[in-house]
Every structure is written in C-alpha cells, then in structure tokens.
Amino acid sequence: MEAHEKGFFTEANSVEVVTGRNKNAKDARLKAVMEVITRKLHEAVKEIEPTQDEWFEAILFLTRTGQLSTEWRQEFILLSDVLGVSMLVDAINNRKPSGASESTVLGPFHIADAPELPMGANICLDQKGEDMFIHGRIFDTEGKPIADAVLDVWQANDEGFYDVQQKGIQPDFNLRGVFRTGADGRYWFRAVKPKFYPIPADGTVGKLLDALGRHPYRPAHLHYILKADGFETLTTHIFDPDDPYINSDAVFGVKESLLAEFKRVDDPTRAKDLEFAGPFWEVEHDFVLARG
Amino acid sequence: MEAHEKGFFTEANSVEVVTGRNKNAKDARLKAVMEVITRKLHEAVKEIEPTQDEWFEAILFLTRTGQLSTEWRQEFILLSDVLGVSMLVDAINNRKPSGASESTVLGPFHIADAPELPMGANICLDQKGEDMFIHGRIFDTEGKPIADAVLDVWQANDEGFYDVQQKGIQPDFNLRGVFRTGADGRYWFRAVKPKFYPIPADGTVGKLLDALGRHPYRPAHLHYILKADGFETLTTHIFDPDDPYINSDAVFGVKESLLAEFKRVDDPTRAKDLEFAGPFWEVEHDFVLARG
Ligand SMILES: [Cu+2]
Ligand SMILES: [Fe+3]
Ligand SMILES: [Fe+3]
Known part of the structure; x- marks a missing residue:
C-alpha cells in the first residue's frame, strides 16, 4: 500500500489524498466542485511555490477582504469583479x-x-x-418588436455617482426609471450623459489594483435589465465608446457589442421638442431578447 | 484588432484579458503570482460552470470565513489546512x-x-x-550526534486540549518544554500520552467538512521544533500509529516517517526509576537534521 492510499500526504499525491476524503460527501455537486477547487488550488500552489511568508500574506489578504x-x-x-471571475460567471x-443582445455584470447599484x-x-x-436623449427598439431574434417589454435603467450622474451613494445630495431615484414598450x-427617455467612476478603492482590492499598476475606473455606462414574458431576462450595459477607460474597465464589463x-x-428645433x-x-440603441 | 486586444472581455480570452492589465505591476513576483492565480481561477470556473447562486454562495463562504x-x-x-494547502506549502x-527527518505543519498552539x-x-x-517516557537522539545526516541541539516540544493532554485552550484548568506551560542536548x-523527558482532538468545527470550515462527510479530528501527536547551529530548523510532529484517526488527519499532517x-x-523497576x-x-524516536 502506498502512502497516499493510507491517507498520508505526499507532495506528488496531494490532490488525490485531499479529495479522497470526500467519499461520503452529502451532496454530489459539492463533491464535484470541491474536487475541481482542490485540484486547481494545488496546481496553483505547485506552480507558484509560495514561501511561508507569501502564504501568510495571502491568508491575511483574504481575511481582511x-x-x-x-x-x-x-x-x-x-x-471577483477585478479578477474577471464575475464576468466569466456571467458569460x-x-x-x-x-443575434441576441449580450449581457454584462449587474453591479451593486440596482x-x-x-x-x-x-x-x-x-x-x-x-x-x-x-442632456441626453435615448431611444431604440426591443426585438426578438426574428426582428419582431416586443410589446410590453419592461426596461429598467439606472446610471451614474455626470460626476460618476449613483443616487444611493449620495443620499441627501441627489434626489431619491435620480437617474433611474422603469419603462414599458407598446406594440412597436x-x-x-431623457437623462444626462453618464461619467466614468472608480470602484471602491480604499480596501484590499484597491491596494491590489494599485500594486498591479491598474486603475479602479469603469468607463461611462448605462445599466439595463430587460424583461418580457416568454423571453430570457437580459442584464446588460451600454457604454460610451469615447470614454478614456473604454479599453480598461476595472471589472471587464465591456464587450464590443455593448x-x-x-x-x-x-x-434647436429638436432640442425644443425635447424640452432641452x-x-x-x-443615443440610439436597439436590444434583442432571446426566447426563454 | 481582436476584442481581447482592445481589453474587451470574451469567455475564450478571459485569462489573457485580465492578466494583460498587469503590464505595469510594481512587483515582478506579484505579477507572476497573479498570472497563475488568475489562470487557475478561470480554469476552475470554466470547469465548474457555477450558477449565479453557487457563485454567490462561494462569495458568502469566503466573506464569513x-x-x-x-x-x-x-x-x-x-x-488552508483542511484543503491540504498548508501541508503543500510546508512540503x-x-x-x-x-535521510533527514521530514517536516509537518506548525499548528496554532506553539x-x-x-x-x-x-x-x-x-x-x-x-x-x-x-505516563509516558520519551527519548531518542538527534543526528546529522552522517549519523553523528548533534550537541547543543534545542528540542522544543508541546502536546495536547489526554483529553485533547492544549494548555492555552484551558487557561485556569490546566497549569500554564502544561505539556510544553525546551530541552538541550549534550555531546551525545x-x-x-516525561509526559503523558496525547489524545486526538478536533480542529475548531463551529465555523465555515467545520460546516464544509461536515457537508463533505469529513470529521474534524487530528490523530494524537507531539509537536516539535528542533534547532541547532549550522542546521535547518525542523518543525514536525510524531504521531501515534494506533490512533483511530491516523489515516484521516483533518489537516493532512501525517507522513509515514512521522x-x-x-x-x-x-x-516496576523501570517505572520506579522514572518515578511513575x-x-x-x-516512545523512542530519533531525529535527523539537515545542514543549513
Ligand atoms: Cu521511529
Ligand atoms: Fe455602474
Ligand atoms: Fe497539535
């Protein structure tokens, strides 16, 4: 009998020894997930070969986080956001x-x-x-307009803050609204041009970004959740392609199609019509929902 | 120019997009470490394909931890201990x-x-x-005895508790001592037979072990740190091979050679000599230190 068959740890058989303990896991999915996590974690440790001090630094980083x-x-x-994990799970x-519109992260401000x-x-x-005027159409993948589609939109103001970040400064529900389409x-709707803003950068994640030479900014965007009966709900953004951070969104939310x-x-005539x-x-932008 | 070259996230190029942001990292080691962590993390996510709910469960698990x-x-x-990471870093x-004695984890009670x-x-x-009588010799890898070697030993009592876990119940420094070898x-020294004990099982790690069908016990052991001038410090245990948990140490500290x-x-004559x-x-056990 070899060492790892007795449950004894060896560097070479580390994954087998650890995952071998999960034979009686109460949940098959958890067991499968932990097998992957353990294997990838050990692969990472074997490739990094951390010193004891580096290991402890990682422990403290996670604890403080x-x-x-x-x-x-x-x-x-x-x-999860700044490591691209949130976008990967979304994808x-x-x-x-x-043909359907692509999704991106929800973010914390809905x-x-x-x-x-x-x-x-x-x-x-x-x-x-x-001032900004935004319009477009919501289609199915065959190009037919969707009636009674609900568009939930929210955005930061021109200083890069959401209403909930500036209670008492911005009015409640500033730059938020829910709209319902007709048969066409x-x-x-009308709004103001949003601005880039930083994710919270005063914590462990901010320090990590700084050490990696990364900035904490998200390029200007509007958030949308689009819902319609019989369709998959779409959580997405649209982005300003001229934003200085469009190629370096701190949370990787940008996709070409967004x-x-x-x-x-x-x-002046159109401005007057719009009361500007x-x-x-x-901004004219159409969305296409997938049947659900 | 392809999407990922513009910094835009795609499922296929997720690792390249995320690690591509670290060009200006302030520290080459951190950059290399984050490249591995990001790659292995994305590999794990792609293999697991977590639902949004599973992802959020993982976020909450880490937060509570x-x-x-x-x-x-x-x-x-x-x-880190129950996933075998601590032992891997130790290894x-x-x-x-x-020929040199093997190491194992330090543990939290030194x-x-x-x-x-x-x-x-x-x-x-x-x-x-x-009662227990423990003795042996400390050698170099050529089999020569090491004089002035310092042996720092600590162990749990026969109920599985360290003194620091039972302040006011056990005397201070119970079952701890530092000994220095002579020329031979x-x-x-004398002690009592240690007993298996559980790692703290009332937190997130305990719940994880339970869900995986794993117990929280460590088989009975004595901890040692051995130091001598000119030699590598050795942090190790010796284990009782007859312990019920010897093949399933919750933290994977057991090695065949330990x-x-x-x-x-x-x-009765020997007992009397030892005042038992x-x-x-x-327990007779020799240690061999590697030159440092
Ligand atoms: Cu022995
Ligand atoms: Fe946002
Ligand atoms: Fe211990």
Whole structure:
C-alpha cells in the first residue's frame, strides 16, 4: 500500500489524498466542485511555490477582504469583479443565441423599486449634467418588436455617482426609471450623459489594483435589465465608446457589442421638442431578447 | 484588432484579458503570482460552470470565513489546512536531503516562551493522563550526534486540549518544554500520552467538512521544533500509529516517517526509576537534521 492510499500526504499525491476524503460527501455537486477547487488550488500552489511568508500574506489578504465586507460593501464581489471571475460567471450563465443582445455584470447599484415612468420621462431629477436623449427598439431574434417589454435603467450622474451613494445630495431615484414598450417595441427617455467612476478603492482590492499598476475606473455606462414574458431576462450595459477607460474597465464589463453611439446634436428645433435648453447627446440603441 | 486586444472581455480570452492589465505591476513576483492565480481561477470556473447562486454562495463562504477570524482564531488558515494547502506549502519549503527527518505543519498552539528544562523533566504538570517516557537522539545526516541541539516540544493532554485552550484548568506551560542536548545528542523527558482532538468545527470550515462527510479530528501527536547551529530548523510532529484517526488527519499532517512507536511497558523497576506509579508508555524516536 502506498502512502497516499493510507491517507498520508505526499507532495506528488496531494490532490488525490485531499479529495479522497470526500467519499461520503452529502451532496454530489459539492463533491464535484470541491474536487475541481482542490485540484486547481494545488496546481496553483505547485506552480507558484509560495514561501511561508507569501502564504501568510495571502491568508491575511483574504481575511481582511472578508472583514471589509458589510451590509453596504462586498469586498469579495469586488475581488471577483477585478479578477474577471464575475464576468466569466456571467458569460457562462448567459450564452445567447446568435443575434441576441449580450449581457454584462449587474453591479451593486440596482434597486428593485424604481418608479415606472411614461415613455419620454426625464430620469434626471436634479438638472445637473449634459442632456441626453435615448431611444431604440426591443426585438426578438426574428426582428419582431416586443410589446410590453419592461426596461429598467439606472446610471451614474455626470460626476460618476449613483443616487444611493449620495443620499441627501441627489434626489431619491435620480437617474433611474422603469419603462414599458407598446406594440412597436419602442422605448425613449431623457437623462444626462453618464461619467466614468472608480470602484471602491480604499480596501484590499484597491491596494491590489494599485500594486498591479491598474486603475479602479469603469468607463461611462448605462445599466439595463430587460424583461418580457416568454423571453430570457437580459442584464446588460451600454457604454460610451469615447470614454478614456473604454479599453480598461476595472471589472471587464465591456464587450464590443455593448458599445453604443453617443452623438452630439446641435438642433434647436429638436432640442425644443425635447424640452432641452441647447445641444444634447443622442443615443440610439436597439436590444434583442432571446426566447426563454 | 481582436476584442481581447482592445481589453474587451470574451469567455475564450478571459485569462489573457485580465492578466494583460498587469503590464505595469510594481512587483515582478506579484505579477507572476497573479498570472497563475488568475489562470487557475478561470480554469476552475470554466470547469465548474457555477450558477449565479453557487457563485454567490462561494462569495458568502469566503466573506464569513474572513469575518470569523479574530486575534485568537484564524479560519482561513484552517481552510488552508483542511484543503491540504498548508501541508503543500510546508512540503515545498522543506524539501529535505535524503535521510533527514521530514517536516509537518506548525499548528496554532506553539508558544515562544516555554521554559527550558533539564533532561528527564516531566512536562505534565497536573498528573492527569497515562505516563509516558520519551527519548531518542538527534543526528546529522552522517549519523553523528548533534550537541547543543534545542528540542522544543508541546502536546495536547489526554483529553485533547492544549494548555492555552484551558487557561485556569490546566497549569500554564502544561505539556510544553525546551530541552538541550549534550555531546551525545540524546534527549529524554516525561509526559503523558496525547489524545486526538478536533480542529475548531463551529465555523465555515467545520460546516464544509461536515457537508463533505469529513470529521474534524487530528490523530494524537507531539509537536516539535528542533534547532541547532549550522542546521535547518525542523518543525514536525510524531504521531501515534494506533490512533483511530491516523489515516484521516483533518489537516493532512501525517507522513509515514512521522509515525512513532508507542510501547506499553509494565516493568516496576523501570517505572520506579522514572518515578511513575505503574505501567507507562515508552516512545523512542530519533531525529535527523539537515545542514543549513
Ligand atoms: Cu521511529
Ligand atoms: Fe455602474
Ligand atoms: Fe497539535
């Protein structure tokens, strides 16, 4: 009988010895997951060959990351985000049929009870920022408009803050709204041009980014959740392709297909129709939902 | 230019996109380590294909593991222990020349200021448990005795508790001692037979072990740190091969070469010499230190 068959640890048989203990796992999925985690963890340790001090540094990093998390902050989600794990899980769970709009991360700033508004409403409640008109259509993969599709939109203001980050400064529900399409699948509303913003950078994740020579910024975007009966719910963003951080989103949320066009419009008649005082931004963007 | 060259995330190029951001890392070692961690993490996620709920369960597990850690408890070290990572780091950092005694994990119960005692001292200060006489020699790899070698020993009592876990119940420094060899490299002292004990099982790690059908016990052992000028310090255990958990140490500390022999001795003359009241356990075990 060899050492590892007796349950004794050897460097060469480390994975087999550890996963061999899970024979009586209560849950087959957990057992399978732990087999992969153990194997990949041991592969990583064998490739890195950490010193005892490096191992302990990693232990402290993980501990502090857990301890930084509160009801209002989740530093491990942030870590998952900046390592591309959140986007990978999103990708795996949202493989779309050809032609459907792609998903991206939800982010921490969605709230469930934003008000349903009539088409055309201005979701900017404090008149700060550059006016923006957004419109488009919601289709199925055969190009037919979807009626009664619900579009839930939220965005940061022109200083890069969400309303929930600036309670008392921004009005409640500023730059949030829920819209419902008619038979033509069209949506349209007014807002202000969003700005890039940093993810929280004062914790362990911020320090890691800094040590890696990475900045904490997300390029300007609007968040959407699109729902319609008979279709898969789509959680996504649209991005400003001219944002300085468009090629280096700290959380890897950008995909080619999520780049929208932000056009500057200087047309007094259209501005007047939209009740804007002067030139404004126009974004036209269509979405395609997959049947669910 | 392809998507990932623009910094845009794709499932296929996820590792390249994420590690590509570390070009300006401030530290080459950190950069190399994060390359491995990111790659193995993405490999694991791609193989597991976690649902969003499973991903969130993992986030909460890690968060709670960090939050359980205090000055007195380190749940992430415990996690590292039960996944065999601590033993793997130990193995990588303590590859010994042929013939030298093998190392194992330090564990959380060593204290730096245990008293130096004369050879033969009884480290059991409360007369509880079965008497044990331990002796042996400390050699170099050529078989020459090492003089002035310092042997630091600590162990749990016959109920499976260390003194520091039972302050006020066990005397301070119970079952701890530091001994120094003479020219013959011999050591000898008296103690009590140790017992198996559980690692702390009331936290996230305990729940994980339970879900995996694993017990939290470590087989009975004595801890040693052996130091001598000109030699590598050896942190190790010796184990009772008849312990019920000898083939399933919760932290994988057991190695074939660390099994000692615990002999029951019923010899009134020898017992009297050792100031034992009756039959006792005898453990003879030699150590070999590698030149450092
Ligand atoms: Cu032996
Ligand atoms: Fe956002
Ligand atoms: Fe121990």
